[in-house]
Amino acid sequence: MLVQESIEAKLSKALSPSMLKVENESHMHGGPATESHYNITAVSDEFADLSLVRRHQAVYKLLEQEMAEGVHALALHLYSAQEWQARQESSPASPNCKGGSN
Secondary structure, eight states: OOHHHHHHHHHHHHHOOSEEEEEEOGGGSSSSOSSSEEEEEEEOGGGTTOOHHHHHHHHHHHTHHHHHTTOOEEEEEEEOHHHHHHTTSOOOOOOOOOSTTO
8 A cells, every 4th residue: 555545544534534635745855765755634623622733743643654664754734624714725835845856
C-alpha cells in the first residue's frame, strides 16, 4: 500500500471527515524520497472541541507508523465544519521548499 493510501485510510477511519485531501508534495523537496512530504486538509467534527495543538497531536498519533517509516513532514490544516465554512472552504498552499536541491 502506498503511504498516501495508508494516511487516507487511517484518517478516514478515525476522524470520519466530511472532507479529506491528502497531497504528496515530496516532488517539491530536495532529495530522493518520493513519499516523505504530505499536505493534509481534513474537516471533521472530531476537531470541534480541540485546540490546534491537540488536533495536530491526534493526527501525529494516528500516523505514528508512517512518521517512523520515512514520512519527514506533514503540513496539517485541520478544521471543524464551522471553521471550514468560515475559511470559505479553502486551506493555505504550501510554500516553496527552501532547502535541498530546490
